[in-house]
Amino acid sequence: MAKIKGLIPAKDITAENIVTLLNENRMTARIDDDGDILANVSGTNIIMDIKGPLLRMHAIWSVREGIRRDEVEELVAAVNANAPLVRCSIPKNPLAEGEGYRIWADYQLLRDGDLTTTKLLECIRYFVRWMNQALDEYDIQKILG
């Protein structure tokens, strides 16, 4: 595949092209069986997918057993109120019996406005940087399993 650079039209913002772009920029990335992109950015694993007009990136963590929901809510709320860009939530999807809470961190951008390769890479880097910063600054790391 030709090197991807410049403005990428929405129709070319595909999982395959994103993997190629990430690999060209020294990031490990592959497409899994579900069509999601599994990427490693500076040592941090994130998952990306394309849904309709959106390019979505996220990470998910399990909270240590015994941590109360209100404790998790408080930390998630602090990130959403103070950290740049990163959105955190406690997913409602049912968990297996006995499992604790999870924290979902994500950022989404529209692909149908066309994107530059630089912008796409910067969005991913910003997401990872600020997500890791939020983990440290808001003590989330302490409650993870």
Add this chain to the structure above:
Amino acid sequence: MAKKESVALESIENSLLQTANLSPAVLTQIYTNAYIDAAADEQGEVSLTIDGIIINMRILQSEPLILLYAFWPLNPHVPMKDCLKLCNDINDHMSLVRCSVVEAQDDKPPFLWVDYVLVTKGGITSREIVGATRTFANAIGDGLARFGTSGMFAQD
């Protein structure tokens, strides 16, 4: 109008806008081109209304970002856990928007705050700015309707 700004205004229709060329005047022009009335205030904030939702935006100086936000004063008698539940429901289910509670300070009531940031590093198209703004407004409208805010806002 400064020369740099005038150049930007002439070329925003189809081109890629770089961070240095973004200004409240350029943003206002982008929305005008998309048939959305927008106005910039003296503080450099741009505001517009879509489907009754007032959206404000600010070009951040510290990072190459545009912040879109909307807010509503909360009824101070609503328990915080109910406010946080609404935020989590919106953050868990809706696209783009990030919802949080700004706690009461001095004589100001608590606020429900909804925001989204557009990264402008590497350039941004006017299509992305307008598309993100419309999606932002729709997600707020849908989220508030879906998860219910009866009695939550100060003016209810």
